Amino acid sequence: MISPKFFIDTLAEYGVDFFTGVPDSLLKNVCAYITDHIEPHHNIIAANEGGAIALAAGYHLATKKIGCVYMQNSGQGNAINPLASLTDCEVYHIPLLLLIGWRGRPGIHDEPQHVKQGKITTGLLNIMGINYEVLNKDEAIASKQIRKALNSIQETGNVFALVVEKDTFDAYTLQNSVLDTFPMTREEAIKAVAQSIEPEAVVVSTTGMISRELFEYRANNSQSHERDFLTVGSMGHASQIALGIALQKNDRRIYCFDGDGATLMHMGGLAIIGSMKPDNLIHIVFNNGAHDSVGGQPTVGMQINIPDIAKACGYKTTFRVSTIDELNNVLSSIKCLHGPIMLEVLVRKGNRKDLGRPTTTPIENKMALMQYLNK
Numbered sequence: 001m002i003s004p005k006f007f008i009d010t011l012a013e014y015g016v017d018f019f020t021g022v023p024d025s026l027l028k029n030v031c032a033y034i035t036d037h038i039e040p041h042h043n044i045i046a047a048n049e050g051g052a053i054a055l056a057a058g059y060h061l062a063t064k065k066i067g068c069v070y071m072q073n074s075g076q077g078n079a080i081n082p083l084a085s086l087t088d089c090e091v092y093h094i095p096l097l098l099l100i101g102w103r104g105r106p107g108i109h110d111e112p113q114h115v116k117q118g119k120i121t122t123g124l125l126n127i128m129g130i131n132y133e134v135l136n137k138d139e140a141i142a143s144k145q146i147r148k149a150l151n152s153i154q155e156t157g158n159v160f161a162l163v164v165e166k167d168t169f170d171a172y173t174l175q176n177s178v179l180d181t182f183p184m185t186r187e188e189a190i191k192a193v194a195q196s197i198e199p200e201a202v203v204v205s206t207t208g209m210i211s212r213e214l215f216e217y218r219a220n221n222s223q224s225h226e227r228d229f230l231t232v233g234s235m236g237h238a239s240q241i242a243l244g245i246a247l248q249k250n251d252r253r254i255y256c257f258d259g260d261g262a263t264l265m266h267m268g269g270l271a272i273i274g275s276m277k278p279d280n281l282i283h284i285v286f287n288n289g290a291h292d293s294v295g296g297q298p299t300v301g302m303q304i305n306i307p308d309i310a311k312a313c314g315y316k317t318t319f320r321v322s323t324i325d326e327l328n329n330v331l332s333s334i335k336c337l338h339g340p341i342m343l344e345v346l347v348r349k350g351n352r353k354d355l356g357r358p359t360t361t362p363i364e365n366k367m368a369l370m371q372y373l374n375k
C-alpha cells in the first residue's frame, strides 16, 4: 500500500502544494492526511467537485502552479462541465492533477449507486481526452506513475488523472477533527424526527449514513419503507426531489432529511424551494459540520447560518436546535405550521459501527414509494 505521506511528499517534489476537492471513502486516509498536514488555505474542501476544479484553475492563474483535485468518481459528473469548458486544452488549457476514488470498479462488489459510475469512470476520462493511470498499490510502481503524471502535466499543460482503487492508501486517522460537543447523535435525532412525523408523511433522505439510519429505524420498528425515498446517490439533490414531490402532492407533508455537506453541495436548491414556497415541505438539515459518511472531513456547516440562509431564500419559518427537548418542542409545533420550513439540527459526528445498509434495491424503493404516493 502507499503511505499518504509518501504520496503528498512526492507531489511536493513537483511543487504541488494546493489541494481541493470533496472527500471520498476510498481516499479517506490521504484526505485525512492532507487535512492534518496542509494549511487550510492550501486545502479547500469545496462545495462540490466542479467548484474544486474551478478553485484549482484559479490557483493556477494566480501562481502558475499545478493544483490537485480529489474526488469520488460519483463527483465526475459535477466536474465534467468545468473540465470540458474551463481547463480543457481547447478552451483555457489549465493544468491540474485529478485524484479519483474508484467506487464500483467492475468485478468488485459495491452498493447499487456505485455500480454504474464504476463502469463508466475510465470511459468518461477517455471521452474527455484525459490521460490517466490506475494507481498501483506497490509504492515503487506508484512512485513512477505519479512522476509520469506530473511530468506529463508539466510538459503538455493537460489535466492528468490518478484513479484510486479500494485499499490503495495506508491507514491514517484524522487528528484535526471538528469540535463536536453536541448532546445528540445524528441517529438519535433521526429517530426523534421519524417518531414524530405524521404517519402518512413522505421522507426524502440524502446520501450516506442518513438514509442508512432512517432505513434501520424503520426496520427496527417493523415499519415499511414505502414512505421513504432513500437518495443513495445524487448527493445534494434530495431537497429538489422532495420539492418535485411536494409541488404535486400537496395533500401530504414531505420531509427532506439532508446533511450539511449535501446542502452545501447544491445550495442553490434552497432558493428554488424558497421561491416555489411549497407549504407542505419541511427541510431538516442534520448538521455535524462534516462529511461524516466518508471519513469526517470538515465542511463549513458550522461556520454558516443555515436557518438564516433559508430565511433569506424565502422559507417561511426556520429553527435551529441542538438538544432532544428543543427538537421535540419544534417537532410538535411545526405540525400546525405551513412550509417551507427549515429545521437545522446540530448533532455530533459518528455512527454506529454495526449500522446496516438498505436491503431493498433502488428500483424496489422507487416502485414502493410511487405506489404509496398514488394510493
Ligand SMILES: Cc1ncc(C[n+]2csc(CCOP(=O)(O)OP(=O)(O)O)c2C)c(N)n1
Pocket (backbone or CB within 6 Å): 022, 023, 024, 025, 072, 074, 075, 076, 078, 186, 206, 207, 208, 209, 210, 233, 234, 235, 258, 259, 260, 261, 262, 263, 288, 290, 291, 292, 293, 294, 299
Ligand atoms: C457527487 C458526490 N460527491 C461525493 C460523494 C461521496 N459522499 C457520499 S456521502 C458524503 C458526505 C455527506 O456529508 P453530509 O451531507 O454532511 O452528511 P453526513 O455524512 O455528515 O451525515 C460524500 C462526500 C458522493 N456520493 N457524491
